[in-house]
Amino acid sequence: MELPVKELLFGVSRPQQWWDEHPEQEKIFKDIKESIKNNGMKKPLEVTVDKNRGYVVEVGNQRLRALQELGITTAPCLIIKYI
Numbered sequence: 001m002e003l004p005v006k007e008l009l010f011g012v013s014r015p016q017q018w019w020d021e022h023p024e025q026e027k028i029f030k031d032i033k034e035s036i037k038n039n040g041m042k043k044p045l046e047v048t049v050d051k052n053r054g055y056v057v058e059v060g061n062q063r064l065r066a067l068q069e070l071g072i073t074t075a076p077c078l079i080i081k082y083i
Helices: 016-021 023-039 061-070
Strands: 002-004 008-010 045-050 054-059 074-082
Touching: 008 061, 016 023, 023 061, 054 061, 054 074, 061 074
Parallel strands: 008 054, 045 074
Antiparallel strands: 002 074, 045 054
16 A cells, blocks of 8 residues: 555654764665665555554665655555554
8 A cells, every 4th residue: 555655654763873873774774765766665664553643664664764855755555553
């Protein structure tokens, strides 16, 4: 199913300090972003539907960040759980 990117919440929130301390992860993120830009999303985000919070990305937080930065408005998602 396709969901609006603006309705998706990060399941894991990493402050900029975490990225600064893990430069290898920033390289991985840049590769993910470039792949999405050139080839689109190959794998859906895995999402939990939380009755209080909404759609929470459990698997694919870096892909969600890439979608946001690229200005892509919808994302393929797989609902894995309802809570």
